[in-house]
Amino acid sequence: MRFSVCLRSLACAFSLFVSFHTAHSQTVPSFLKANPRWVDSVFNAMTPDQRISQLIMVAGFSNRSRGYEDSLMRLVQTYQVGGIVFFQGGPIRQARLINRLQTVTKVPMLVAIDGEWGLGMRLDSTVRFPYQMTMGAIQERDDLIYKMGAAVARQSRRLGIHINFAPVADVNNNPNNPVINFRSFGEDKEAVARKALAYMKGMQDNGLLTSLKHFPGHGDTGTDSHYDLPLISKNRQQLEGLELYPFRKLIDAGAAGVMIAHLNIPALDATPNLPSTLSRKVVSDLLKNELGFGGLVYSDAMNMKGVTKYYPSGIADRMGLEAGMDVLEYTLDIPRAIAEVKQAIADGRLSQADIDARCRKVLAAKAWAGLDRYKPVDLMNLVRDLNEPESELLNRLLTEEALTVLKNDKEESGEPLIPLLNLGTKKIASVSLDAAQETYFQKMLGNYTAVKHFNIAAATADTTLKRIRQELKDYDLLLVGVHLSNIRPAVQYGVTPKTVAMLKELCETGKAVVSVFGNPYALAKLEGLDQARGVIMAYQLTQFTEELAAQLIFGAIPAKGKLPVTVNERYKRNDGIATSSIGRLKYTIPEEVGVDSYFLTAKIDSLMQVALTQKATPGGVVQMAKDGKVIFRKAYGTHTYEGLTPTKEDDLFDLASVTKVSTSTLALMRLVDEGKFNLDATMADYLPDFKESNKANLIWRDVLTHQAGLKASIAFWTDTKNPDGTWKDKTFDEEKHGPYKIEITDNLFMHRRYRKTIFETIRDSPVSAKKDYVYSDLSFILYPKIVEKMTDQKFEDYLKQNVYEPLGATTLTFNPMRFYPLPRMVPTEYDSVFRKTLVWGRVHDEGAAMLGGVSGHAGLFGSSNDLMKLVQMYLQKGYYGGKQFISPQTVTEFTRYQFPEKGNRRGIGFDKPTYKYTGNAPRYASPQSFGHSGFTGTFIWVDPQYNTSYVFMSNRVYPSRTHTKLITLNIRTNVADVLYEAIRRGPSSNLAGILATP
Incomplete structure (x- = not known):
């Protein structure tokens, strides 16, 4: 008994190969070898009618009524058809319908789709990859087309689909082609063959059956076969030289399926008005015998006018099988088709052996597709699984290459x-x-x-x-x-x-x-x-x-x-x-740099939610880049706790002390490059007024690293008050008049000469004999004077003309109300002591306000995106947008530890990680990293070791600077650490495959 079963299995397997004769080398489709025992068992349990039904594929739609679905269920149950091809609908609805339909079939159906550019060609809420014409423009990265095929296979199988009627192997050499056109890879036969092969292999290697179309070539016609029967007037030599070329190549490479087009081609079959789908000379003689194709041969949809114009449904289906097709797609009249086929067998036009061999071939395809161990489609997380970020990355990469x-x-x-x-x-x-x-x-x-x-x-x-x-x-x-x-x-x-x-x-x-x-x-x-x-x-x-x-x-x-x-x-x-x-920033998704977007987003969202619920800040913006690519940019919360204005990605924030590295330090770096500023010169060298002061011999390198003994800060405005609370003479007035021209608020104006008092106060302030590290604002108030003297330009003009505007960072500005509407700016603190108003659109820092909003220590406003351009320029060693703004040597010098032997963590102007974690920098930051924080809740960080840049914007001082939870919770640095964690996790296997280059 065991011996006879083995003989029968061998005979069945042999019958699948008997007709695969070819004069040239061809890879046999792998599905033909799948689980012969299961094929044998299922085949032997079938009636002759059921074997015919296995060659029929009905049409399905998952966007129609329950009544339609019920009628489809009855049709499938009654005739036990071999497959269904879906045309319209959505993933959840289709999955449910597939699961219902599979419960009424004795043998699970093959499920197919026309997904030339992915499931999105037919279904909503799914991925649409580029058209084949778009991918035809790609020159060096056909590997991406293979990876797209792999993604289409994953998504199709996840949805319970086993066949994709793709790729299109037609060579479109007719610009007026109404039906192929953009669906083709182009007019070059070799490029079409190469790219179609990549797409086909990507799908087949990942468990999806394919079907080349539209054999023998639909690229040179001005007629749409959906509405009429196109005539191809080329001779056989012309067809061989162009149309048939890609099909030969892909068949030789192991194509699983070929779809026959509804074309009238006299050079191949002179029968008048005979579609190629019904021609034995095309299907059997040319495709199967001459080209040696042994996979599944599908008809194009049998409801198209290209076939029904001259041959009614049922008769056309029978003629298709007589011609040699294996599967009839979209049969309109199933009972008549079955009856016609049975009559053809009785008349000797078809043999039962022909039907049986094709039935076995269909069953082998089912076994290869996993239907020998059928499982229903799992609806859990289906839409998310079908819209994997890896597919978006592929879409971006394919588009970029094209x-x-x-x-x-x-x-x-x-x-x-x-x-x-x-x-x-x-x-x-x-x-x-x-x-x-x-x-x-x-x-x-x-x-x-x-x-x-x-x-x-x-x-x-x-x-x-x-x-x-x-x-x-x-x-x-x-x-x-x-x-x-x-x-x-x-x-x-x-x-x-x-x-x-x-x-x-x-x-x-x-x-x-x-x-x-x-x-x-x-x-x-x-x-x-x-x-x-x-x-x-x-x-x-x-x-x-x-x-x-x-x-x-x-x-x-x-x-x-x-x-x-x-x-x-x-x-x-x-x-x-x-x-x-x-070298300008690219905007993409985390997956392009090997980071899991789900992980990154979920972790950052969680931390920002803590910040909002704990009232560490009313809102904020987080922006991250790696390898010159912006991979995260998101706004959170609202402008104020009471307001309804949501924070937006392009809102303008008061940068507070981030101003130091965005203005003063930036300008000094350029002046160092120009040989105008020496870090080891003294204060007196560039500030003549300081020659007789206690600061005359202070070295700028010490000053910029906060170890020169300067006071931390001076509350200049407190010296303008009389004991009774009134303003001292020649300080402030509530009305703008005469010398009171410096606008602090709408109702407070400073005497123009008081600026001189501010500089004199700094000059005359004490200097500590101990040169310990003490973070100080004072020197940064002085740098604009130095820059203006050395450049003969106003400080703001110098920065804008030489850096911000060439960077494209046009929102970086002092006093933003000159250029932007107030609602685009985020309020900071309600100042109940000095200005007695909500500080909104004006600098938060009192000293900078008294300097007209323009200072080197505070006062700069900007969006996260524009600030990141500056930050990225630092990361790129002074280069951005085709321009070298600062020399690499100077960037390196300013951003290295200057006095590590003293335990001073500072670079020149820049902050750096402490030697023992204190929260001033991300926990996982490298020693090469640098950045700065701002009192209002801003933060930037650059890490050359990881090639990352990071910007955090918030208004944590609203409504009062006593709100310190953003600092005590380490929100800014903890958010930065999420990026480090995401990088360390590395890409998923699918993502790693996409990122790998040949």
Whole structure:
């Protein structure tokens, strides 16, 4: 008995291979070898009708009524079909429906989907990867396409899907192709074969059956087979030279499945109006015998006009099996199809052996897919599992590799315009066409510098257009986004006459850099691009293409892509200009640097929730970067405990003592580079008024490391009060008049000469004989005077013109109410003693307020993002955005321990970790790290060892500086430590695979 079972199993296995004859080497699809015992057992228990039913795949929708689902259940139960292909719906609904359907089948069904760009092609709440045309532009990273295939496989299997009808192996050499077009990798047969192979292998290697389509090639037709039967008039030699090339390559590599297209190809079968799906010469003679394909042969959907126009349902299904197909997709009339097949067997047009061999092949595929040990789809965390951060990372990386620069004019300096350099010299506007509201493109542009945004949609009034035209005249550069919401040739790729006219007008200004978010064939319909200064093809309209195109313009990422198709004489296949990255921040997700976003976000959210509930601060912003990439940026809480204004990522905060390393220290570093400032000179060398003072011989290196004996601070304002509480003469007045010009609040003005008193008070203050470490504000009040004397510029002007504006850090400013609305600024303390008002939009520090809001120790305001640009410049040894702001040697000198032998933890201006943890720095910070904290609740930290930068913004002094929980709880440094922990954890196995480069 055991011997006979073995013989029967061997015979069954042999029957799966008997027809796989080929004259060239071919890898046999691996699924054919799966669990022959199970295949044998299940097959032997089937009736002849059930074996026919295994070759039928019905259509399914998970976005329809319960009545529809019940009727589908009855259909599956009655006919015991072999599979179902889903077209529309959502993951939870589909999973539940799959589980229901599988309960009424004796043999679990194969579940399929058309997921050419992932599950998102058919299902909501799932991942949409780039179109194949987009990936056709990728040059060196086809490994990413393989990894995308692996991700599609993981997600499909998680949802109970076993087959993906992908990849498209058609070579699209017809720009007017209405059905393939952007679904193809392009017009180069070798590139199509190479990229389709990567996608196929990625899926198959990770447990998902695939189906190449649309055999023998649907790329050169002007007819959509969904609505008619296309005619392919090429001769056999032409077909061999182009259309069949990718299919041969992938079949030889072990393709699991091939889908037959509904095409009429006289060179292959001269029968009039015969679709290739019903042609034995195409399916059996060419595909199976000549090309040696032994996997599953699927029909294209049998409800399409390409087949039903001439052959009714049932008859067409029977003819398809007669032609040699294994699986009929989307059979409309199942009972008639089964009856027709049975009659064909009776008539001798089909043999039972043919049906049996194909049934066994389907069963082998089921065993390979795991249906020999079927388990229902687990609904727990399904949507989260289907939207893994690794997939977003893949989306970003694929998009980045594809972006293609097609034009890049030179600047007067001879440098290419893209990436943009010298931001401080350009006034920039963005114009998004066919977009009524601010776009992802515009929001990302705004991360790099000040950009004024304009939006023009179909409904934009002529009066508005007139105003926009007038305003745009004031700008030096126009960053134009063409947002095409349709990618199909039948609707002109979404290009409207209004878009064409407006784009042409913008290009004629000679100031436009145009990014096209749409089908590359749309380039032929966009007039005026030859007059643009730069042209970027992004291939489709997604958040990723918009954001990354903006990042490319500013040099955060390079351009590497090339056109995969020829559009016209101007734009040809393989056109593409490489650009460079220039050290600006890239905005991405934690996974790109090997960090788990779930871990990072959950831990930081938890700590910030503690801060909010403990009233350590009303709100705050956390921003982190690693390897030059911003991986975390999030706002928490509200502006005040009583208010309803939520904190936003781009809110402006009073930086308090972070001002020291953002203004004074910064300026001194540049002056050291210029040979104008010597750290080992004395105070008297640069402050003539101090030559007769007790500070004349103090060395600047000692002063900047807080070990020169200076007092910690002086409360200047307390000396302006009389014993009765009134103001002393020539100090303050409640009205602005005469010499009382320095505005402290709306109702308090300081005498202009009192500034001199402040400097004299510092000059005459005592100096301790003990040169112990004592943190002092006093010297930082003096540095603006030194900088102004050495540069012949006002302190603020010097910083803005030489650093902030070229960095694109345009919100870094003193006295921000001059430039920004009050609601964008976060209030600090209610000052009940000196100013007797809520300090909001003005500097919190009293001394800086008395200096007109401009000082070297406090007074700077800014957003977390702009502050991070400065911080990142320090991390990059003085380099950012293509410009060396400070020499690497000077950055190194200022950020190293100066006097470790004395137990002094300071660098020059910068704070550094203590030798024994005290909370001033992150617990896991390296000795190379440096930063500074601010009294109002701000904090920055840079760690070269881990290549990280960190900015923390808060207003912990609201409503009173007596609120110290932010400090006692170590919120700022504990949040920083989460990043260190996340880095130490390392990437997951899936993520590590994505990050690995070939």
